[in-house]
Amino acid sequence: MKEKVEKKEFGTLTYGITPPKSHHSHEKIQEIATRQIERIKQLDIDALVIYDIQDESDRTDEKRVFDFIETVDPSVYANEYLKELEIPKIVYRCVGNYDKANFVDWLHSGIDQYSVFVGTSSKSQAITISLGDAYDEVKKAKNPPLLGGVVIPERHLERRDEPKRLARKVEQGCEYFISQCVYDTAISKAFLRDYKKYFEENNLEIKPIIFTLTPCGSEKTLKFIKWLGIRVPKWVEEDLLQADNMLEQSLNLIEAFFAELSAYALKRGIPIGCNVESVSIRKVEIEASIKLAKDIKGYIERQK
Numbered sequence: 001m002k003e004k005v006e007k008k009e010f011g012t013l014t015y016g017i018t019p020p021k022s023h024h025s026h027e028k029i030q031e032i033a034t035r036q037i038e039r040i041k042q043l044d045i046d047a048l049v050i051y052d053i054q055d056e057s058d059r060t061d062e063k064r065v066f067d068f069i070e071t072v073d074p075s076v077y078a079n080e081y082l083k084e085l086e087i088p089k090i091v092y093r094c095v096g097n098y099d100k101a102n103f104v105d106w107l108h109s110g111i112d113q114y115s116v117f118v119g120t121s122s123k124s125q126a127i128t129i130s131l132g133d134a135y136d137e138v139k140k141a142k143n144p145p146l147l148g149g150v151v152i153p154e155r156h157l158e159r160r161d162e163p164k165r166l167a168r169k170v171e172q173g174c175e176y177f178i179s180q181c182v183y184d185t186a187i188s189k190a191f192l193r194d195y196k197k198y199f200e201e202n203n204l205e206i207k208p209i210i211f212t213l214t215p216c217g218s219e220k221t222l223k224f225i226k227w228l229g230i231r232v233p234k235w236v237e238e239d240l241l242q243a244d245n246m247l248e249q250s251l252n253l254i255e256a257f258f259a260e261l262s263a264y265a266l267k268r269g270i271p272i273g274c275n276v277e278s279v280s281i282r283k284v285e286i287e288a289s290i291k292l293a294k295d296i297k298g299y300i301e302r303q304k
Contacts, residue, residue: 001014001046001047001088001090001114001146002088002114002146004046004208004273005146005175005176005207005208006175008206008207008208008271009208009271010262010265010266010271010272010273010300010303011273011274011300011303011304012046012047012176012208012210012271012273012274013044013045013046013273013274013275013276013293013296013297013300014045014046014047014048014049014090014178014210014273014274014275014276015040015043015045015048015049015275015276015277015289015293016048016049016050016051016212016275016276016277017036017040017048017049017050017051017277018050018051018053018071019050019051019071019072019073019074019077020032020033020071020072020077021069021070021071021072022069022070022071022072022073023069023070024072029072029077029081030081033077033081033082036082037082037084037085039286039287039290040085040087041085042290042294043290043293043294043297044297045087045293045297046087046088046273047087047088047089047090047114048078048082048085048087048088048089048090049089049090049092049116049178049275049277050074050077050078050082050089050090050091050092051074051092051277052071052073052074052091052092052093052094052097052118053071053094054094054096054097054118054120074091074092074093075091075106075111075112078091078112079111079112088113088114089112089113089114090114090115090116090148090178091112091114091115091116091145092115092116092117092118093106093115093116093117093118093134094118094120095117095118095119095120095127095129095130095131095133095134096119096120096127096129098128098129099128099129100128100129100133103129103134103137104129104137107134107137107138107141107144107145108137108140108141108142110141110142110143110144112145113145113146114145114146114148115145115146115147115148116147116148116149116150116178117131117134117135117147117149118131118150119131119150132172135147135169135172135173136172138172138173139173144173146175146176147173147174147175148174148175148176148177148178148210149166149169149174149176149177149178150177150178150179150180151166151177151178151179151191151209152179152180152229153179153182153184153187153188153190153191153231154180154184154187154229154230154231156187156190156191156194157187157190157191157231160194162191162194162195163191163194163195163197163198163199164198166195166207167198167199167202167204170204170205170207174207175207175208176207176208176209176210177207177208177209177210178210178212178275179209179210179211179212179275180212180228180229180230181212181213181214181225181228181230181277181279182211182212182213182230182254182257182261183225183230183231183232183233183236183253183254183257184231184232184233184236185257185260185261186233187231188211188261189260189261189264192209192261192264192265192268192270192272193268195209195270196268196269196270206269206270206271207271208271208272208273209265209270209271209272209273210272210273210274210275211258211261211272211273211274211275212274212275212276212277213254213257213258213274213275213276213277213292213296214254214276214277214278214279214289215247215250215251215254215278215280215285215288215289215292216240216246216247216250216285217246217247217250217280217282217284217285217288218246218247218280218282218285219241219246221279221280221282221285222237222240222241224279224280225279228279236253239253240253247284247285247288250288251288251291251292251295254292255292255295255296255299258274258296258299259299262299262303266303274296274300276289276292276293276296277289
């Protein structure tokens with residue numbers, strides 16, 4: 001993972017998971033971890049992404065599709081429950097979830113070698129440490145993680161300033177960026193175009209962009225994807241809802257999306273990769289995400 005990021009290679013492949021609910025017993029958490037380990041061992045990936053989630057209900061007036069339930073701390077899950085997996089683990093940190101002292105203690109412990117910091121979902125969220133403060137603390141750490149940031153192509157569509165945001169994060173130490181789920185290649189390509197232009201104009205070194213892909217196997221999952229702020233073009237939505245097999249059709253579509261983004265990026269010398277996840281806890285959709293990761297790996301290998 002580190003070598004691919006530093007060399008800015010095409011085709012970094014990661015797989016993303018959310019830790020189990022924190023109210024589960026230790027035995028139940030271990031049972032879930034065992035199932036996840038069995039699935040992930042099937043994959044030839046560069047790193048495992050372990051998400052940190054926040055409520056986000058204050059981000060929108062729309063009712064949350066799935067209830068928010070707190071999960072196990074991603075660092076604890078990575079180091080205690082998933083230690084059998086000998087692959088790099090990218091631990092997400094929603095910095096607003098943590099007391100400043102606890103966050104600083106975790107960072108200076110050096111326990112996690114890779115991390116992505118995430119800001120608050122809205123300005124109204126009460127916090128004790130800001131995203132900027134978190135980046136400042138990295139500079140003080142003796143053994144800081146290889147730091148990644150979040151990129152949101154949809155935000156660029158609205159504000160036209162995503163490349164500037166990324167430049168600021170690069171100055172704060174970010175070496176790569178992971179997007180939220182992508183279902184609209186047009187806005188993703190527009191972002192890539194403006195990202196390349198802005199960084200060249202400002203003599204900045206371009207960093208890898210890892211696009212997230214997730215299967216969609218039900219109308220409820222589609223509603224949740226849209227609730228998260230992911231833009232789904234009308235034609236894609238209709239294509240999914242009218243398909244005989246919605247899950248299979250989503251796999252066909254998003255594999256084509258990644259091929260389209262790859263061709264666009266490779267032509268312009270932008271290093272991109274892929275992060276595969278399942279936003280659903282339904283077994284069939286999780287298994288589809290495993291298939292997707294394998295298919296994307298095959299595609300990446302064919303491009304070399």
